[in-house]
Amino acid sequence: MSPARSASVAVLGATGLVGREMIRRLERRGFPIGRLLPLASRRDGRSVRYSGESIPVEAATPERLADVDLVLSSAGGEVSRALLPDAAARGAICVDNTSAFRLRPDVPLVVPEVNGHRLDGLRIGGEGAIVANPNCSTIQLVLAVAPLHERATVRRIVVSTYQSISGAGARAVESFREASRDHLDDASADSGSDALAFDVRPDIGGVAADGDSVEERKMILETPKILDAEVAVDATCVRVPVVRGHAESVWIETAEPLSPEEARATLSRAPGVRLADGGSGAVTPRGVEGTDPVHVGRIRGSRVAGRALQLWVVADNLLKGAALNAVQIAERIVGVAPEGREIDVATERCVG
Amino acid sequence: MSPARSASVAVLGATGLVGREMIRRLERRGFPIGRLLPLASRRDGRSVRYSGESIPVEAATPERLADVDLVLSSAGGEVSRALLPDAAARGAICVDNTSAFRLRPDVPLVVPEVNGHRLDGLRIGGEGAIVANPNCSTIQLVLAVAPLHERATVRRIVVSTYQSISGAGARAVESFREASRDHLDDASADSGSDALAFDVRPDIGGVAADGDSVEERKMILETPKILDAEVAVDATCVRVPVVRGHAESVWIETAEPLSPEEARATLSRAPGVRLADGGSGAVTPRGVEGTDPVHVGRIRGSRVAGRALQLWVVADNLLKGAALNAVQIAERIVGVAPEGREIDVATERCVG
Numbered sequence: 001m002s003p004a005r006s007a008s009v010a011v012l013g014a015t016g017l018v019g020r021e022m023i024r025r026l027e028r029r030g031f032p033i034g035r036l037l038p039l040a041s042r043r044d045g046r047s048v049r050y051s052g053e054s055i056p057v058e059a060a061t062p063e064r065l066a067d068v069d070l071v072l073s074s075a076g077g078e079v080s081r082a083l084l085p086d087a088a089a090r091g092a093i094c095v096d097n098t099s100a101f102r103l104r105p106d107v108p109l110v111v112p113e114v115n116g117h118r119l120d121g122l123r124i125g126g127e128g129a130i131v132a133n134p135n136c137s138t139i140q141l142v143l144a145v146a147p148l149h150e151r152a153t154v155r156r157i158v159v160s161t162y163q164s165i166s167g168a169g170a171r172a173v174e175s176f177r178e179a180s181r182d183h184l185d186d187a188s189a190d191s192g193s194d195a196l197a198f199d200v201r202p203d204i205g206g207v208a209a210d211g212d213s214v215e216e217r218k219m220i221l222e223t224p225k226i227l228d229a230e231v232a233v234d235a236t237c238v239r240v241p242v243v244r245g246h247a248e249s250v251w252i253e254t255a256e257p258l259s260p261e262e263a264r265a266t267l268s269r270a271p272g273v274r275l276a277d278g279g280s281g282a283v284t285p286r287g288v289e290g291t292d293p294v295h296v297g298r299i300r301g302s303r304v305a306g307r308a309l310q311l312w313v314v315a316d317n318l319l320k321g322a323a324l325n326a327v328q329i330a331e332r333i334v335g336v337a338p339e340g341r342e343i344d345v346a347t348e349r350c351v352g
Numbered sequence: 353m354s355p356a357r358s359a360s361v362a363v364l365g366a367t368g369l370v371g372r373e374m375i376r377r378l379e380r381r382g383f384p385i386g387r388l389l390p391l392a393s394r395r396d397g398r399s400v401r402y403s404g405e406s407i408p409v410e411a412a413t414p415e416r417l418a419d420v421d422l423v424l425s426s427a428g429g430e431v432s433r434a435l436l437p438d439a440a441a442r443g444a445i446c447v448d449n450t451s452a453f454r455l456r457p458d459v460p461l462v463v464p465e466v467n468g469h470r471l472d473g474l475r476i477g478g479e480g481a482i483v484a485n486p487n488c489s490t491i492q493l494v495l496a497v498a499p500l501h502e503r504a505t506v507r508r509i510v511v512s513t514y515q516s517i518s519g520a521g522a523r524a525v526e527s528f529r530e531a532s533r534d535h536l537d538d539a540s541a542d543s544g545s546d547a548l549a550f551d552v553r554p555d556i557g558g559v560a561a562d563g564d565s566v567e568e569r570k571m572i573l574e575t576p577k578i579l580d581a582e583v584a585v586d587a588t589c590v591r592v593p594v595v596r597g598h599a600e601s602v603w604i605e606t607a608e609p610l611s612p613e614e615a616r617a618t619l620s621r622a623p624g625v626r627l628a629d630g631g632s633g634a635v636t637p638r639g640v641e642g643t644d645p646v647h648v649g650r651i652r653g654s655r656v657a658g659r660a661l662q663l664w665v666v667a668d669n670l671l672k673g674a675a676l677n678a679v680q681i682a683e684r685i686v687g688v689a690p691e692g693r694e695i696d697v698a699t700e701r702c703v704g
Binding site for chain 2: 158162177200202233249253280287299302304312
């Protein structure tokens, strides 16, 4: 266990929805920052608030990243591909929130509570590396399923998602609000198919020739990489007219028997998970906005298979689904969350 | 094959979302009506338009139903329970859109394209009877799955729904619009959990002690009654902030092999189904508003089972999910759609 030392930290995409949450989480969780460098794909005169100061956002260039310990990147795959390999070669640990490197065999894809051991050996001041933050919908799925997998060996997952607009970024949220307002004023107004006012769409990121959408492909391929190569996933990813928070209807089949009661007991002790066992367990995206854990409710048995369970899984996609998970990875690397001890997200006070 | 004769038709719940669509469909489809009686649970001074006339809505009483040939009922389970048994005893055929009688073994539960033979022998002027119209989410599920079941024997269904607010009635739509507007004006405003502005809820009708919601229970029990007692269903029913149109993410496992291409070919010939095969197949609820068929797109194979398929199923819940299906049942009974010939919904022009 190495003591924490202050790090110089670049946040790439600092003015985006996820970047802003990253900076807030770094501050609120007392991350040991020596110097914060908020960067964006181009300089646009904006600044960010950190620790009572206003820090101007600069353009991300290889030079700006030259002497940085840690890069948290959320400015799109293109920017990550252009900048992170070089930064890593110069010794920075790069936690990448885009899909650019997630499936590369040499890049760890990490949810700290699930496979944090993949970070063992990484430290600032040592060799540089790229670590990938999984897709938002994958993170909340594996966090809920991993404890059940450990207990009863999950073989099959069938998941249908209810994903909010904020997963598509700040501009998408703006267009969505505008289109929703237009639609309320005049239901016959067509605000363009992208804006999704009062509609649901099952083609997030576009549908590929093999039939899966880009978003579904992420869940299908990332989940086994994090959880277990033997786990098979059928996913239907759907954008819904919700601003923030993703929900998932999850069906799992296990190799060993696992009752809903046993699943509930297992999840009640799982790090990063909060059991939504008040009332019906029907937790909702708006209800968990701003909270850290992955909320699991409506744990039911199955009529179609002897060893199957149904779960309802909800999380704030900008926090555990993105910024928080990236900051947790960074914490383990600098030694704030020492190796071998899981970060107890479940007992944290809800914020925001 | 009996020739159509004009019927005296009562529409119970004539001012509700479904009742209004029933009257519109009866008129547009040229249903042979001798006399139309629009009724509501109580008289409130409203009238309905039918065939260029304005007909005052009267209070539903046993006396008003005394000499009616056909009752289309959509005024809630309590009203149906109070009035239909008596009307049927007096000789009326009652097509009930509530859940009051659906699971009674002596009551046919009918989607005409799937099990229209259950109506054989029923006719106006003969013995009275109650026929149940299935739940909206069940209708679109069985219409899409039945042709695949016939071809390859469906054993298991795992379905997650995306159900619109109009399924909860006209007042729910009004509150929803209001709450959505409030939320756009002030995101921190809490408009009450029932209004569901920009949120999704997985507890339609409330969650029972055994863990299933009332809506899920309908799909779980109605589907085998219509399709095949051997078919098992796991359902998660979710209300989404969409005004009209339900979508379903459907996963099926079959006893015999069935490729996505074979499924597509089978569904392209299925009555009442329209294949959404343009582009990505990502049909949406708003996109099908006002249309009659059940739209099926995104037909994919499975990674989790050798004999499984995934479908995306969308329909107008007020039309095929409610009013249209009830009118189709009535058509078969009066002989507009003669026994033995399926109503070719698929080739109908989209209306509205």
